[in-house]
Amino acid sequence: MLFRSEGIMEKEDVTNDEFIVPEKLKTLYETKDFGQYEEDGTIKVCFITNNDITGGNSGSPVINGNGELIGCAFDGNWEAMSGDIAFEHRLQRTIVADIRYILFIIDKYAGAKNLIEEMDIVKDEVKSEIKIAEPSNG
Secondary structure, three states: OEEEHHHHHHOOOOOOHHHOOOHHHHHHHHOOOOHHHOEOOEOEEEEEEOOOOOOOOOOOEEEOOOOOEEEEEEEEOHHHHHHHOOOOOOOOOEEEEEHHHHHHHHHHHOOOHHHHHHOOOOOOOOOOOOOOOOOOOO
16 A cells, blocks of 8 residues: 555644644645656655564664665554564554655755765666555465
């Protein structure tokens, strides 16, 4: 499951400090100024995996099969917290901040282009969705 930039705007709640979208981010969204991180007129914000996570894992790297950083773990569902005892692959989920959104925030929102220039950013020539396999019933 992928979440896109539209969701950030849809969830804004000006009565709740945790859900206020900063004006600069609103402007970037309204003008679709996503830079090199845009795909199909939007930007991917996060995705869900069935990786194991527990309290204290926020910020941990999420790596693909090629050893490339594709995101950072930042939360899990309630069932994931039982992972300290046993892993339930049918229930537990990790919420991951997509690396493209992280880079967008560093580059376009924070203006820290110097950090972007220091990185070796790997880009696929073919744009594709991140495919997440559903756990088997076995």
